[in-house]
Amino acid sequence: MTSLPGSEIVTPLQECAQEAPRRPVPALFMPLTRASASIEATLAIAFSAEEPEGVPGPGGRTVELVAAVDKWAEKEAKLRRTLKQVLDGDVLWSNPLEPVTLPQADCLLDVECLEAACKDLSALRAALKNISSLLKLGGTLVSAGVLGCSFYMVGPRKFSFLVLTEEILRDALNTSGFAVVEFQSEPRFTKNMFNLCDYSGKYFFIARKEKEA
Numbered sequence: 365m366t367s368l369p370g371s372e373i374v375t376p377l378q379e380c381a382q383e384a385p386r387r388p389v390p391a392l393f394m395p396l397t398r399a400s401a402s403i404e405a406t407l408a409i410a411f412s413a414e415e416p417e418g419v420p421g422p423g424g425r426t427v428e429l430v431a432a433v434d435k436w437a438e439k440e441a442k443l444r445r446t447l448k449q450v451l452d453g454d455v456l457w458s459n460p461l462e463p464v465t466l467p468q469a470d471c472l473l474d475v476e477c478l479e480a481a482c483k484d485l486s487a488l489r490a491a492l493k494n495i496s497s498l499l500k501l502g503g504t505l506v507s508a509g510v511l512g513c514s515f516y517m518v519g520p521r522k523f524s525f526l527v528l529t530e531e532i533l534r535d536a537l538n539t540s541g542f543a544v545v546e547f548q549s550e551p552r553f554t555k556n557m558f559n560l561c562d563y564s565g566k567y568f569f570i571a572r573k574e575k576e577a
């Protein structure tokens with residue numbers, strides 16, 4: 365995979381090569397999928413994956429999916445047409461896009477970012493409030509991630525996760541001004557690769573911003 369000149373996009377493998385990267389960086393699979401659907405988007409908060417291709421983990425299946433794509437030039441062109449901008453972000457900042465301020469969005473998508481960023485429950489509530497500031501009132505937060513996960517490995521490096529349960533997520537959403545519209549979860553079906561990532565299940569939720577946090 366080549367990097368895309370002139371953009372902030374960095375491949376997961378490049379991310380892996382950096383020692384203790386300061387800022388989150390986006391992975392490609394998410395915007396690639398969106399590009400296929402021709403959705404105009406701003407890639408605002410980082411969608412990042414430290415997992416190198418082929419290494420199973422929370423994002424393993426998706427990384428595999430991207431690895432299977434063979435029309436890279438076409439995909440790259442589509443992605444460039446679709447994404448309006450790529451910004452650095454940090455969900456722990458009150459304006460996660462500091463110093464940029466964007467008009468509030470209709471929808472935010474998070475995949476395994478909150479549990480990576482937050483060390484405890486108060487940080488989780490604060491992060492939800494921070495990203496809520498990016499959303500219109502009535503806007504939608506879509507999130508997917510892992511339950512019961514305390515760590516994942518990328519090669520020899522261990523990354524910690526905040527251990528989440530459905531109850532913790534629902535409570536944090538409610539106290540941060542969100543109403544849960546839908547919440548689904550499923551247990552982990554196999555303990556394969558448990559030494560690489562100890563998640564016990566996966567979650568997916570849709571929440572609506574009910575009030576300014």
Ligand SMILES: C[S@@+](CC[C@H](N)C(=O)[O-])C[C@H]1O[C@@H](n2cnc3c(N)ncnc32)[C@H](O)[C@@H]1O
Binds near residue numbers: 389414453456477
């Ligand atoms: C397990 S990875 C998930 C990456 C990708 N979304 C995926 O599904 O594979 C967790 C990501 O959270 C990002 N992250 C960690 N702290 C963050 C923060 N404070 N704000 C935003 N993103 C953060 C990391 O850069 C990392 O890429």
